[in-house]
Amino acid sequence: MIELKDVSFSYQGRKAVENITFSVQKGEKVVILGINGSGKSTILKIINALLFPQEGTYRYRGEIITPKKMKDREFVRKFRKEVVLLFQNPDTMIFNPTVFDEIAFGLRQLGEKDIKEKVHYWADKLGIFHLLDRSPFELSGGEKQKVCLAALLSLEPEVLLLDEPTANLDPRSTGWLIDFLYQLDITVVTTTHNLGIALELGERGLVLSENHRLIYDGNLSEFLKDREKLLEANLIHIHRHRHDDMEHRHYHIHDDFS
Amino acid sequence: MKDRITGLFYILAVILLTTIHSIELYIGFFVLLSVLSGKDFIPVMKKTFVAVALFNGVITLAYILIKGFDYGYIALINLRVIDMTFMTFLFVRRVNLFRLFEFSSILTYLLVISYSQILLFKRYYTEFILALKSRSIKTPGLAERYGFLRSATGFFIEKSVKNSSEISLAMKSRGFFMD
CATH class of the missing domain: 1.20.58 (Methane Monooxygenase Hydroxylase; Chain G, domain 1)
Structure with missing residues (x-):
């Protein structure tokens, strides 16, 4: 469904991803792991055709995605409905006066008829029904994220891309999101630097190194046992621990809750 | 030192540009800036155009609506803004501001x-x-x-x-x- 082959991308000469190759099958739940600045968000933006590979190719359902292809209105209409991206900062995605309008935005663009029913359905499913008449700007970070997620899911996409979806969430909302994503029957690609929740978001992991290369593609549980790879990805570190009057050093993982 | 001298010249040029009232001098100054910009001319000009288009457009239109079409004044105002904006963008491009203010x-x-x-x-x-x-x-x-x-x-x-x-x-x- 999604195929990236030898993809590289730089921002004004600054490397973001280098020579990345992987593919994602329909229905897979994939987690892209890497430290900040390793290129995770860039990969999602390439998959969402917001950025285009400067080297290599990106195919979606066999079609090579290029700037020219994204000028084909019919294709763009289909692509933007099928492949959706939840940005890390939900503020950047919100621009409608009410939560209802925010969720209805894409449906209106598609010219759907049963907009009200669909908005109500997704608002109810995400537990934001009571917020429908509120302005999305006055909501909390977690609520905004739910509104954006409802807006994207109301399009009934085939691929859901999530950029650090738990970065701004409290533990309870993180738990809710993990459960919610688990029951979704679509392709999901999630980025995170949080090893603690990576396993909850998918079985397959794509791990990026500090030098923006893909260093692991496979089972996440196996990856977490591989100290060499964890070190290469800079996802574990060593420092002194103090327990009462005892002190020792060992490698360990830090996640957002520890 | 070079950055500070350039900074001094920039300030003097800003003062000068706000005091002169000759279209020919503004055109001459723009030609001089264009030569100084060299290969940066196109990117700096693009930035200048984007930055001044709305402001100059509104000012020019408002002036025409209120006072009628006065070619001399309209050209003077537009050239002054373009000269100063172009010079500022070129200055920022060429001078290390951190060194200038150190x-x-x-x-x-x-x-x-x-x-x-x-x-x-x-x-x-x-x-x-x-x-x-x-x-x-x-x-x-x-x-x-x-x-x-x-x-x-x-x-x-x-x-x-x-x-x-x-x-x-x-x-x-x-x-x-x-x-």
Whole structure:
């Protein structure tokens, strides 16, 4: 469904991803792991055709995605409905006066008829029904994220891309999101630097190194046992621990809750 | 030293440009700036055009509507703004501002803070544009564009106010100033 082959991308000469190759099958739940600045968000933006590979190719359902292809209105209409991206900062995605309008935005663009029913359905499913008449700007970070997620899911996409979806969430909302994503029957690609929740978001992991290369593609549980790879990805570190009057050093993982 | 001398010339040129009233001198000065810009001419001119188009357009139109078409005055105003904007963009491109203000730690701090905010906002702005593009199944209509602009503007205003107070508290905390 999604195929990236030898993809590289730089921002004004600054490397973001280098020579990345992987593919994602329909229905897979994939987690892209890497430290900040390793290129995770860039990969999602390439998959969402917001950025285009400067080297290599990106195919979606066999079609090579290029700037020219994204000028084909019919294709763009289909692509933007099928492949959706939840940005890390939900503020950047919100621009409608009410939560209802925010969720209805894409449906209106598609010219759907049963907009009200669909908005109500997704608002109810995400537990934001009571917020429908509120302005999305006055909501909390977690609520905004739910509104954006409802807006994207109301399009009934085939691929859901999530950029650090738990970065701004409290533990309870993180738990809710993990459960919610688990029951979704679509392709999901999630980025995170949080090893603690990576396993909850998918079985397959794509791990990026500090030098923006893909260093692991496979089972996440196996990856977490591989100290060499964890070190290469800079996802574990060593420092002194103090327990009462005892002190020792060992490698360990830090996640957002520890 | 070179940056400071250039800075001095820049300030003198700004003063000069606000005092002269000759279209020929403005044209001559623009030619001089164009030569000095060399291979940077096209990018600097593009930036200048984007920066002044709306402002000059509104001012020119308002002047024509109120006072009628006065070629001399309209040309003078437009040339003055274009000269000063072009010169400023060229100056920023050629001069290392951090080196220019290194004689004053306060000015350097202020520059660093402003620069970091500009970079941050630039990144946010790119994200806003990409998010709109990502969510748009077809080209957004006027109402949708208006809504987008309104929310982006609101976000930046709120962010500016919030960041300013945070930065101010952080500076106070680090002993930059006392009140």
